[in-house]
Amino acid sequence: MKELLIATKNKGKVRELADLLKPFDIKVLSLLDLSSPPDIVEDGETFRVNAAKKAVAISIYTGKPVLGEDSGLEVDALGGKPGVYSARYSDPGATDERNNDKLIQELSGVAWEKRTARYRSAIAFADDDGLIDVVEGSCEGIITAERRGTNGFGYDPLFYIPQYQKTFGELPLEIKQTLSHRAEAFRKFLKLLEKYLVVTGR
Numbered sequence: 001m002k003e004l005l006i007a008t009k010n011k012g013k014v015r016e017l018a019d020l021l022k023p024f025d026i027k028v029l030s031l032l033d034l035s036s037p038p039d040i041v042e043d044g045e046t047f048r049v050n051a052a053k054k055a056v057a058i059s060i061y062t063g064k065p066v067l068g069e070d071s072g073l074e075v076d077a078l079g080g081k082p083g084v085y086s087a088r089y090s091d092p093g094a095t096d097e098r099n100n101d102k103l104i105q106e107l108s109g110v111a112w113e114k115r116t117a118r119y120r121s122a123i124a125f126a127d128d129d130g131l132i133d134v135v136e137g138s139c140e141g142i143i144t145a146e147r148r149g150t151n152g153f154g155y156d157p158l159f160y161i162p163q164y165q166k167t168f169g170e171l172p173l174e175i176k177q178t179l180s181h182r183a184e185a186f187r188k189f190l191k192l193l194e195k196y197l198v199v200t201g202r
């Protein structure tokens with residue numbers, strides 16, 4: 001397989017997935033490389049469904065093998081919110097800044113031990129014959145009361161990893177790539193990819 005298209009315009013996701021794919025001899029493209037990719041309505045109730053929608057829609061559009069990823073943050077004190085709405089938590093045109101401001105506000109006054117949360121990621125793989133499979137990963141953390149660090153993207157400055165006593169905003173990418181929800185899903189995706197390459201001979 002010469003090329004893999006990642007069905008996202010999110011630069012943070014592209015950076016992480018392209019970095020994870022670096023050891024392999026595969027050219028990585030994303031929706032940022034297409035001139036007018038179709039809009040995909042992310043209206044699924046689960047990360048799995050949204051990931052599959054992205055992979056299948058973009059594979060039909062391009063005829064290429066596609067990795068679709070859908071992810072988000074589940075905060076226990078908020079009953080699992082923002083969940084599948086993580087990207088547009090503050091408002092429909094949300095930015096990372098506004099989403100983080102809203103999360104800080106919603107959790108104000110909540111005790112440290114009740115600020116538990118997890119990131120979840122679903123990775124779907126599709127080719128021109130349709131959906132191949134969907135795999136998932138998760139990563140546990142605690143939501144801090146204020147931003148710490150500027151690495152990563154999205155909620156990373158608020159996502160604290162007890163093992164390192166640092167947020168993903170403070171930790172280098174190399175560490176996030178060993179711990180994250182996306183990295184865990186990616187390791188499962190690699191097993192799918194291996195089988196796919198053997199079975200299809202691509």
Ligand code: IMP
Nearest residue numbers: 069070071072073086087153154155156
């Ligand atoms: P979507 O998968 O495009 O719907 O967007 C997922 C949203 O979840 C992102 O816009 C971020 O707000 C959040 N998110 C997912 N993964 C991460 C991560 O690794 N770090 C920080 N935020 C994340």
